[in-house]
Amino acid sequence: MSSSTKRPRYVCTFTDTLKQRFPIMKDGREPTEVFCSICNNHFSIKFKGGADIEKHILTEKHKKNSLTVSSNTKIDSLFQPQSSGLTDQISAAEATLAFHTVKHHQSFKSMDCTSQLVKAIFADSNTAKSISCARTKTEAIVTGVISPWVIEQVQVSLQNVNFLGVSTDASNHGAEKIFPIMIQFFDWQEGIKTKLLDVLSTPNENANTITEIIKTSLQKYDLLMKCVSFTADNANVNFGGVNRQPGQNVWTNLKNFLDKDIVGVGCPAHILHNCIQHGTDNLHIDIESVVMKLFNYFSVYTVRTEALKDISEYIDVNYQKLLFHSKTRWLSLFPAIERILKMYEPLKQYFLSTPGVPITLKNFFENELSEVYLFLAHSLMSIFQTKIEDIEKENNSVLDIKRILESTHEILVARANANFMPLKVRELLAKCTAENQEVFKHDLKNMYKTCVEYLIKWMTPLDDFKVFNWLMLKKGQMIDFDQIALSIHYLNGKGIHIDDVKLFDEIASLNSFLTKQEEAFFDVMLHALWANIFKTIGISRLPEILRICQYIFAITAQNANVERVFSIMGAQWSKERNRLNVSSIRALLLVQYNLKSLTCEAFYKSIIKEKNLLKKVSSNIKYDKTN
Template identity: 40%
Template sequence: MFSILAFPALPLASPACSSARPARHSRDHKPRRNSATEPSCLLLLLGVVCLRVKMPKRKCKFSVKLQKKYTCFRRGRDDFEGECMICKPGTFVSVACKGGLNLQSHVDSEKHKRAIQGEASFLTDFFVTPGSNLEDEVTAAEGTFAFHTVKHHNNYNMMVCTSGPLRTTFPDYDIARIFSSAKTKTEALVNSVLAPDCLENVLKSIEENEVDFCGVSTGGSDHGSVKVFPIVIQYFDWKSGGLQSKIIEMQSQPNESADTISSYVKETLDSKGLLNKCIAFTGDNCNTMFGGMPWDSEGRNVFAKLKNELDNKTLIGVGCPAHILNNCVQQAAETLDVDVEGILFRIYQYFHIYRVRTEQLKEYCEFVDIEYKQLLSHSKTRWLSLFPSITRLVHLFPAVKAFFLSQNKPPTVLKNFFEHEFSEVYLLHLQSLMSIFHSNILELERENNSVVEVLKVLLCVHNMLTERKSNNFMCLKVKSLLAEKRKHGLSAECDKFCAEVNSLYGSCIEYLEKWMEPMKEFSCFMWMSLSESLEWDKVESSMKFLLDRHVSIDYGKCFDQFFNLRKFVNRYKGDEEFINLQAHQKWAKYFETSENMCQSELLKIAQVFFAIAPHNANVERIFSLMQSQWSKERGNLPFESLRSILLVQYNYKHFTCKEFHAYLLSNKQLLNRIRSTEKYA
């Protein structure tokens, strides 16, 4: 940008003159100025070459072309400078003089390179490449932690501090560094992704595996002013392992009238496309559900209204046998002279919040050489609380009796009970009776039981009670105490007690026979337990049951398939592992090993049979899950979140957290839904 200019020749002084010294002059004499002696003139005279800078005609601007080339820059404070977005804020580079060269010079500087390294580290910690394996792993981890929180009844607040410890504990693990899912995101994942997915999978499985029949169960539970009604369906899908029980809806209703419940059930089934597949309804034994005993199929109850609204006059109704056994022993206990249930409740209330009384009871236990154990509560609405409560009181009886009889002013009811000569005898006999009901209720409530397995339990209880009544059975300790009472001249009281025992057994048997009546119609399916040798005439009785309910079975095909089934059962005869399987597991194993030509009619029978829910225990399990979530600590949990939690917990109960992680990684569509911002809508 520089040029050498030659100036034109100028007249020069003679060498003599230029080399001669100037003459001295007096102070007042002013010499004549010679232009040749000035510096500028001298340069011109000597012909010195000067360098002249060529100035640009205009300044360079930060153009769009420059910004496209140097993407880390944006327009600065004016058109003649750019701001670096990598370096710290306020780093401006002028382009007025050299244009792009100025920007390139900044990009090549050490300062800019150090800033790039820091920015790359930041982006690596918080962002991943869309569609990469790392993105899928991070998404699956967030979905798995949301599932883990729900499955193990944890609070969503736990996820607030989960991301931080993961990053600090596993700093070298990319997934842990990028993982980010706190309370709001976790709740959104459960409500908007996992809950809809589990419901979609249920309906998809029913459609793809050609499940033609299902049964429905419901019941109500109060939480404050909210009345919750879950709807559970049951069906048989051998490709998924056999009998399936799933929640398809859970809503609160304004009341628990038969009209409200029946309409709610019908609308739910219709919206899920299951209305025409429903062949059975199961509920508890209250009048709202069935109108009392026998079932009223024409009255104003849920069962009758569903038969009309579903346009299915052959709808099968099933009460809850667990309720039957629980109510059976409670009804019978009321025939005794002593209100044992009331006594248990009063004793528990007397101690459970009073520390001083409990410490005094411990001293009495130590005095009579009995190990102290906390007294247990009993509630009439709990099926399995009476037996443990009685057992604990029997264990502590000497200490508790001594405690109350030594008090100055004990409760009159408790004082009268412990002063009664037969108080311990009543407790021991009721404990002996409750042992039958307790063990059989546990067996009856077993998950995925079939109707025949439940019916076997009821028949077993009935047989045991009948044998006890005929032999006026009492345990050895009761007989020993009665013998001592007779020695003390209490023979009349002992005879009276024996009469009460006989009456107690009679009341149990009478109540059980009355409420077992609706279950006896399923006795034609006893062969489906596959625990005994099969006979064709028993299969024919099942076919007649189905034909009466408009389920058509091809007689010839069924006959041929039956003999293939019999060969299968005979093959496993004596195999303890096979014998101990539940009925639905045996049938699932048969369909897995048989050919399609040996399945059609038997599969139809199995689908109808296993669609009949034999009890309402599955609905009660949901209420237990609900109470564990809707606790005092989580009293403000929204109902929509509670619904989603229960859907995921119940419908995905077959998944472990590790298996669920693998499920997420195999489902790209679900991963995309987890990543999407629509989950917050």
């Protein structure tokens, strides 16, 4: 083998494990060196690591220096045992630095610098001087201590919870298919809570594989029998299509395995996104394709961009950069269209006056209906933009989602019945030929019709939840027991028993309470409203109502929280951090998502009291891969 093809020798560094094995050795001038506090000199461990240190300890020079030190002072005086209080402070500091690294998307490698920097800046602090938390130890603390502790906290919060919903989706990272397993439940003090339970990689994403990872995750924490719903996007592999055909899909598999009728919820943001696409497919111009082609045409070409800037300046239009739109990002189309409309005149002059431009874009700007279609799409998108933003709120209940979809349907029906056109569209359309006006009106009618039909078809599974509409309290509203009887019947069909006699008395007490509340009491999210009721009245007085709320608020209403996990994963598992493996990224995501509301300062104040956790930070258990 030639020298040019030889594999590079593995370089050894002074790891945290070596520091614990050889306490008389300190950090050297670089990662591949160590400093012997007995001999007072540096030496390299680049080639053999721990073996180089052992070789040094056996040298005559080191043995002689050790005897000298021993005769002059007790060796223990060189390494004073730390008090348990100081040890806890050091462990808490190291754990917090590890949490800080995860919280702010820093690499574990950055801790090689940070740990030394802390010692230098706070040289007068016994805690800072004792911190030894480079990359290896930091990763071990996150994966072996903090992430298991996070899951323990989730398990504690689930002890008094009767029901939960599960949701998942797939994301590709190279050859890895990553599935986050999310759960949702109702906490009577805080309302809806969503937690990341696990992150698993799979060789494929067929129905049996997805079902198995959900079962495995729930069984691992003894949560299977609490599962009452499954939420995912509307792919056939999850629900068997719009008609929910029983067969080889995840929802059917889970129902069969659990032997109970769990609820299946398709992501409503996905429904609205597809609704827009199906509606605009009726237009003679492919708006979405034009938006993407325009961005790609200018995005990396300085000469083209400068030419567009010159035209903008000449016709006195403020130049603004075109925006990127991705087919998988539901909220990116509206601002992208809006930006094109602001830049329409410069863009039109550019493509009609520049030779060699793509024929598709040139034809678009030559069409007198192009701007009309853009304004129409912008008008339609304004509805969906607001509704999707409402849907993607983290703690929406299935009743909130049902209301949002119903209001979207009402708006679309009203527009369809009136053949609604914004005034700007009317103004531009009036300048077009009679033939083009008829083409546009025909497209408009079909667009509204398709949107309404698509939405009705995909909203059908949510109709079952209308029996819980009485939970959507308003000022002056009295709860009628006849409405609740329908809820009891529904829950009985799911195998959930509600004591109707007790419930009747609870409703009477609740109605009396509600009549005394001001308007502001009701002006919060639905789950928070019910949490306030339970905190004020007390769960001991409303046990049956609490059981109903725990069920309905456990049903995960959208898949946006899974998408949030993917966003965090993208920030953590970047091109620069490509050496992370699935187990490490799992730990990072568990910490990042489940402790997202916790500041680094709050984390320190929380764990300084956790003696068991601090003990694990200072022990070797964090390096145990089976932990």
